[in-house]
Amino acid sequence: MTKLQDVAEIAGVSTATVSRTMNNPELVDPATRSKVEKVIHSVGYTRNETARSLALSSTRTIGILADTFSSPYFTTILDETIKFLQRHNYFAIVEITGNLPGQIDEHKQQLAWQSLISRRVDAIIILSVIAETALLDSLIKEFPASVVMSQAFDKNNLPCITFDDRASGRIAAQYLLEKGHTQIAMLTGPERKVDSSERTLGFIEELAKHGIELPTLNLCSGNYTILGGQKAMQTLLDSSAKFTAVFAQNDHMALGAITTCHKAGVEIPNDLSFVGHDDSEFARVSLPNLTSIRQPLKNMSQAAATFAMNLSKKNLNEALLPEPQIHFQPELVERDSVKELC
Amino acid sequence: MTKLQDVAEIAGVSTATVSRTMNNPELVDPATRSKVEKVIHSVGYTRNETARSLALSSTRTIGILADTFSSPYFTTILDETIKFLQRHNYFAIVEITGNLPGQIDEHKQQLAWQSLISRRVDAIIILSVIAETALLDSLIKEFPASVVMSQAFDKNNLPCITFDDRASGRIAAQYLLEKGHTQIAMLTGPERKVDSSERTLGFIEELAKHGIELPTLNLCSGNYTILGGQKAMQTLLDSSAKFTAVFAQNDHMALGAITTCHKAGVEIPNDLSFVGHDDSEFARVSLPNLTSIRQPLKNMSQAAATFAMNLSKKNLNEALLPEPQIHFQPELVERDSVKELC
DNA sequence: TGTTCCAATGTAAGCGCTTACATTAGCCGT
DNA sequence: ACGGCTAATGTAAGCGCTTACATTGGAACA
Structure with a gap:
């Protein structure tokens, strides 16, 4: 692998000059500069970024x-x-x-x-x-x-x-309330993840503001995954929880949940409404297209x-x-x- | 940022010894080794991989x-x-x-x-x-x-x-033929991509083997994207092409195409069958679940x-x-x- | 006790760059 | 003609490691 020194020798200049034509071209005479550049191209020199990093400490x-x-x-x-x-x-x-x-x-x-x-x-x-x-x-x-x-x-x-994330939760709740839903279930993410717990918090807060309480029964974790969403939805359906809408804390879980519903004969949105989160590419191709909350x-x-x-x-x-x-x-x-x- | 030399000085040994305890511990006396290791931990030394790379030329x-x-x-x-x-x-x-x-x-x-x-x-x-x-x-x-x-x-x-990829095309064709489909459309990837053109080739080959020809009209590029799949499907539906099944050269396009069908009132798989490619995570959550071809x-x-x-x-x-x-x-x-x- | 040998450690060169500092040469004004 | 200045270039140290080679101090043995 050719190094800076090789270039210098071929061009008949010092290594400093070669280095300068690459990094501070204004410091070198246009004639030598073009001479050096020509050599660089002709031998296909590529600077060693490792050595450079060491020298620059950056x-x-x-x-x-x-x-x-x-x-x-x-x-x-x-x-x-x-x-x-x-x-x-x-x-x-x-x-x-x-x-x-x-x-x-x-x-x-x-x-x-x-x-x-x-x-x-x-x-x-x-x-x-x-x-x-x-x-x-x-x-x-x-x-x-x-x-x-x-x-x-x-x-x-x-x-x-x-x-x-808390605002996300609030917005989801507001929207569902506006649409007349008062019995709602929620698919949460992993417990230790702050974003998930914040969404949960905002959601509950907003409901509370309207005098509505979210039964623990209506909460289920789906770990942010498709599979998790499927399982969580099944749990929800099997339970005695009553709800007309679901807020899934990400689109993946929503997608999973929707397939579960489909298999169970639950029609979306007629029997059950869904709000997802992230506005992922797939929100636009789910059936029906998924209402979601976008992060910029x-x-x-x-x-x-x-x-x-x-x-x-x-x-x-x-x-x-x-x-x-x-x-x-x-x-x-x-x-x-x-x-x-x- | 502490360097190897600092460690050496604190431990009262040479840089070589420190280097050796990290890279060839068997060369250094257990006593000095543990002394050096203690210093390394206590000062929180992390080796500079840049310098190391330069020295090792690797x-x-x-x-x-x-x-x-x-x-x-x-x-x-x-x-x-x-x-x-x-x-x-x-x-x-x-x-x-x-x-x-x-x-x-x-x-x-x-x-x-x-x-x-x-x-x-x-x-x-x-x-x-x-x-x-x-x-x-x-x-x-x-x-x-x-x-x-x-x-x-x-x-x-x-x-x-x-x-x-050519085998993929063949397998898709075989399967659809087995299921009784003889009029088939295909959603292809970008033209210049070899994998796409190979799938196309294999597909056409296999059909030909069974005496079936694929009309150019039944071919449409969807660029491997969801949106492309949607558009391509629309084009196909709007055309005079006749088909009972579609081979989408990746799952993304299949997903897009399926939503287009849904909006157009075409039911899957009753009115139209689909085979995708890649067996992506989403094949399992599309409605209906997508038959697909897996790459290991x-x-x-x-x-x-x-x-x-x-x-x-x-x-x-x-x-x-x-x-x-x-x-x-x-x-x-x-x-x-x-x-x-x- | 004097060699020999080996294990443990140290010394210092070198990896391929950048750049402060030194050097050179051409130009100016007096 | 000469000192001073500047622009262009060269010299060489140093970035933080690795490792070939040199050095040291015992242990082993005759």
């Missing part, structure tokens, strides 16, 4: 910590974040913990974290939900150039892109990426950093899965 | 070239590949070209490629479909430690994990990862390398979307 790389690729939620964020970073000449390396939605293995998270640190990323974006605030705290203390995404983390004033993932991703890049330029004036806490709001996307009760 | 990193994260096909492969690599103490960095299924921007592919090279990955797994064999050829010539995944590349004897993605991913790791250990005897070409076969997964015609 990798121009943002680490991303996620649980898995097999969730449209993560992949959308990853796609947007990485595209955005690329556009700004940053690298991204993503480390996955391999945790499934329901289970949270702190050890795996630690390992993934270590791996990012050992590669000396300039900043880290944390997507993976870290349940124990204490752990999150200690991780961030160890590596302060971190931005936490979509996990409420208010206490400390740390960089943090959040989504108002693209904007959130870009905000996180921007933040991470700023964080990596430590020399930058602290004042230039955006507000450490950026909040995003949910938005209802109305489709055909909710029936208006008279 | 990054223990496999590069993966993919088009996007937002496709279950890619994400499944990525998930499996990366988990497997992690388990073997390899890093993975994935570079995405940002190409949508239909469009292939060779420039973006080149850039992504360069980026991997510049980070001196030890091997590259190519998922992204590179249409121009010439380009693929030249890339691999430039960096021979590459393994191509699921793209037929027979001519040269290059490392290559392939899936028998997990096995394929692991094969690719194994290959890449071997390729990276160049010192290894060439003889130890597995057969350069590993082929995988499709498998039909029967569900409820095909009706038997009497």
Whole structure:
């Protein structure tokens, strides 16, 4: 593999000059510059980013910590974040913990974290939900150039892109109430996930505001997965719970639940109404099309990426950093899965 | 950030000894070893992988070239590949070209490629479909430690994990014929994608074997996307084409097409039968559940990862390398979307 | 007691870049 | 003609590791 020195020798200049024509072209004479560039192309030189990182003590790389690729939620964020970073000449390396939605293995998270640190990323974006605030705290203390995404983390004033999950719950409740539903069931996510518990909270709050109570019987966890949604729905149907509508805390569970209903002869939305969450691609192809609550993932991703890049330029004036806490709001996307009760 | 030298000084040994306790513990006295390890933990030292890579001229990193994260096909492969690599103490960095299924921007592919090279990955797994064999050829010539995944590349004897797309086409045709269908439509993928054209070929071949011809009118491209599937189905329905069954070359298009049918009052499978491809998670939640053709993605991913790791250990005897070409076969997964015609 | 040998450790070069500092050469004004 | 200035280039140290080679101090043996 050709190195900078080879280029220098062929072009008859010093390594410094070659380096400069790549990084600070304005410092080198146009004639030598074009001579060097010609050599670079002709020998097909590609700079060794490893060596460069070492010399610069900066990798121009943002680490991303996620649980898995097999969730449209993560992949959308990853796609947007990485595209955005690329556009700004940053690298991204993503480390996955391999945790499934329901289970949270702190050890795996630690390992993934270590791996990012050992590669000396300039900043880290944390997507993976870290349940124990204490752990999150200690991780961030160890590596302060971190931005936490979509996990409420208010206490400390740390960089943090959040989504108002509680508002999601409220909006779902409001909407169903408007449509005349008062008996409602809810498919929740994994218990330890803050986003799920927040949605639950907002939902219950809003119902309570209207004097309606949600029986525990009407609550069932589906672990954010399709299969979980199917099982949870079955449990709900088998129970004595009474409901005319279901709020599924993500679209996956809604999809699963809908198939269960279909098999059980329950017609959507005539017999039962559905509201999902995330407005995933599949909300548009379910039968009927699923009314869902949208997270502005693209904007959130870009905000996180921007933040991470700023964080990596430590020399930058602290004042230039955006507000450490950026909040995003949910938005209802109305489709055909909710029936208006008279 | 603490460095190896700091650890050495605190422990009162040389840097070599510290390095050895991490990489060749058997070379150092148990007493000093434990002393050093204690220091490492107490100061929270994390080795600088950048410097290590430079010293070793090896990054223990496999590069993966993919088009996007937002496709279950890619994400499944990525998930499996990366988990497997992690388990073997390899890093993975994935570079995405940002190409949508239909469009292939060779420039973006080149850039992504360069980026991997510049980070001196030890091997590259190519998922992204590179249409121009010439380009693929030249890339691999430039960096021979590459393994191509699921793209037929027979001519040269290059490392290559392939899936028998033509067999997929044949199986779909056979199955539909068995069920009594003779008038069939097909939703194809992007034109330039080899996997799509192979499926098409296999399908037509098999029909021809039974003396059945597929009218051009019954063919429509849906670009492998949900939306494309919807549109293509609409086109098909609006045309004068006659068919009792549809082979959608991936599940996404099938899902889209099914919603279009639903809106048009066409009932599945009573009025129209469907066979999809990929056996994605969603095949199990569509209504009706989608009969689909499975690719053994997990096995394929692991094969690719194994290959890449071997390729990276160049010192290894060439003889130890597995057969350069590993082929995988499709498998039909029967569900409820095909009706038997009497 | 004097060799020999080996296990444990240290020394220092080198991986391929960047960049502060040194050097050179051409230009200006006096 | 000469000192001073500037633009262009070169020199070499250093980024944080690994490892070939050198060194040391016993243990083993005659």
